[in-house]
């Protein structure tokens with residue numbers, strides 16, 4: 001919950017445009033869900049797909065037996081496994097981009113081939129990597145005819161050197177040893193490529209309000225690449241802002257000190273106080289957490305890995321109804337002047353309602369499939385994303401008009417001078 | 428599994444606290460904090476005040492979670508933060524005592540949450556390096572030996588959680604400060620402020636009311652990031668050399 005949209009959303013409520021909110025990255029290698037109480041789905045580093053092979057059993061019977069704990073991944077013979085990324089994308093195999101890998105895992109699980117009790121998991125298997133590394137290690141050590149167990153031992157050492165931390169983390173969370181049993185993974189929400197709209201100077205449409213790093217939309221387009229969020233924070237902070245903010249500040253040099261008793265400050269304080277009081281005064285019967293979970297479920301089901309117009313329309317209505325229910329029936333314990341984490345959370349969730357609705361509105365506007373945004377209506381016969389560069393080569397920058405009014409869309413056309421806009425094939 | 432929790436409840440910094448007993452039904456896949464979430468949801472359903480505890484990343488990288496569990500900061504497992512502790516390490520019928528960190532420099536804010544801003548002020552006193560913004564530096568211009576980089580990295584793994592303070596009978600913050608000093612002292616980037624860093628940080632540490640180090644080394648045992656006490660030796664060296672070399676009075 002401490003990772004939230006509050007600062008950006010409050011700016012957006014005061015007129016800063018929110019850009020590309022529907023572009024959400026779903027990361028393929030997360031530890032699958034184990035129950036309703038779960039607070040997060042831990043992400044395992046992407047690097048695992050360098051050596052791990054992603055698969056599910058070919059038959060639903062095998063998958064069922066695994067789900068029921070009657071078999072493990074190791075019991076499934078090679079010929080009964082479907083290495084679906086390698087099969088569908090022979091050129092890139094397990095290294096296809098995140099959105100493609102995620103959707104493929106969803107397709108496999110939707111077909112009843114999932115391998116966790118919830119039905120929502122695929123295998124990420126290191127057995128081949130362990131044996132391959134073991135063999136080359138044995139070779140480089142000059143061992144002749146090492147047995148399988150020696151090769152495995154050496155291979156596990158190499159894998160431990162490369163991924164030891166991640167394997168340890170996996171074992172801590174799941175209690176399973178990934179050196180012996182294939183890991184189970186499932187996609188989970190990871191990153192929002194969208195954010196506050198900024199110009200090349202990283203200034204929003206509100207003069208003097210600069211947005212740098214992850215909170216702006218500027219670098220990632222429809223699908224972020226690995227490690228580039230950190231890169232963006234560094235690049236914006238070290239290399240861009242120092243050159244651009246000075247321009248703004250130079251014009252402000254004679255601006256006198258603000259008076260904290262100015263009307264703007266007093267009004268804002270009053271607004272804030274009223275908003276907080278409104279929440280604790282509802283005194284309803286449902287916890288903040290329960291609303292957060294229900295909202296999350298709506299977003300995941302209708303605005304997640306794949307979306308369609310009907311679902312999105314339905315989701316928008318559901319969000320509006322849930323938000324009304326929230327202000328009618330939420331229970332926030334404690335007072336507004338206490339250290340009150342529940343009150344804090346209530347405000348974050350209130351922001352999520354508004355942002356969530358905007359994500360849906362944006363997804364509905366974008367009648368194409370593009371990066372992390374996959375609209376079921378727009379796919380090729382083989383189920384791949386179909387972009388529409390003719391009509392949708394623009395950044396959607398949304399202007400907030402009030403919580404019960406439709407936001408207004410501003411389009412920033414994407415103009416390419418040195419490169420040609422193309423769709424990449426991973427086949 | 429059914430568990431009995433004895434949790435420290437305290438309304439505010441100036442109020443008197445006491446243990447309250449709760450029953451909770453947990454399952455082995457839950458993390459410790461998720462078990463507390465479940466308890467809180469039950470309390471909220473009864474219109475009672477939930478237990479305040481701190482958390483953020485829930486994967487052992489931010490240092491926000493804390494708690495002293497059955498007398499041990501971050502619970503029983505080695506190299507594990509509270510948020511990474513799972514209930515499969517407990518069994519049906521267990522009684523678990525959960526307290527906040529106890530240290531004068533970390534006053535209790537509410538229930539299990541303590542104020543660790545003393546650490547922030549120590550960092551502000553010297554836990555930074557100056558860098559030029561503008562153009563990217565040529566990486567090859569600052570060669571660092573691999574071993575040296577690894578030592579610095581190990582020290583940099585400190586997440587600033589404060590368990591070392593909670594573990595120490597003197598409530599000393601030496602392990603934390605030494606990790607922060609070492610991380611920077613071992614790299615060329617840290618040389619600019621080297622002459623004042625250790626002095627300034629130790630001065631702030633003392634001002635915050637942390638105790639002295641008497642080489643108990645309980646800190647190293649409880650540290651979720653397994654920061655080594657050899658960093659404390661390095662801090663002492665840095666302190667000495669900055670005391671000798673310092674030009675500015677700190």
Ligand code: SF4
Nearest residue numbers: 585586588589591650
């Ligand atoms: S040294 Fe270890 S225990 Fe102390 S603050 Fe750092 S990570 Fe926490």
Ligand code: FES
Nearest residue numbers: 483485490492510
């Ligand atoms: S919550 Fe971040 S380290 Fe535990």
